[in-house]
Amino acid sequence: MSEAHDSTSVSAADLEAVERQLGRPPRGVAGVAHRCPCGEPDVVRTEPRLPDGTPFPTTFYATCPRLTGAISTLETGGLMREMSARLEDDAMLRAAYERAHERYLASRAELGDVPEIDGISAGGMPTRVKCLHVLVAHSLAEGPGVNPLGDEALALLDEWWTPTSCAQQHAAEDAQAQR
Incomplete structure (x- = not known):
């Protein structure tokens, strides 16, 4: 799997890919984190803080x-409950x-201060597990060893990018649309 990436910028192609992934225009993207x-x-x-002024505590957002x-699939299997108990x-x-x-709070603070969400991270941290999506996104963005429960959940995932990569699938869809 690839390494965490510096997220200082985002290209138009990246924004187009994220829009395709989400099925809507992305909001407030500061960069590609992974x-x-x-x-x-x-x-x-x-x-x-999103462009419309809404505070947004989810600094690392999984889009794929x-x-x-x-x-x-992990969430529906009860993993969050097990992790919270642990x-x-x-x-x-x-x-x-x-x-x-x-x-997580320090990473968000690098992007700006939003008093309404001061001290609030995401995913239920630091007392429970509320959203594995956030924890896995945090682990992917910041690398192994930062979020122990995100790392655990990530280790349980199959290789989601196989057997056909998202880029290959997108190219095939574009070719089909041009016919």
Whole structure:
């Protein structure tokens, strides 16, 4: 799998890919935080305040439908409940998850200060697991070792980008549309 990427900019092609993935125009994209092995964005870094003024705490947002579908399968299997229970019983895991929460807040603070969401990260951090999508996106964006539960969930995912990469599928759809 590819490494986490610097998310200082975003190209028009990246925005088009994210729009295709989401089925709507993306909002507040600050950059591509991670790319799928096929080269398409799969996690974007989002401004803490959307263009319409809405506070948005989800700094790392998974966009690839294959990735989000795979994560949803984990969620429906009860993994969030299991992870939340482990947080109650495991002091070392709880401390690591707290550090992930602090790192998430620091990453968002690099993009700006939004008082309405001060101290609020995402995904249920630091006390519970509410959204695996956010935790996996955080792990992909910032790399292994930052979010222990995001890393665990990521390790449970199949290779969502196979057997046909998103880029290959998009090219085939474009060719079909031009016929």
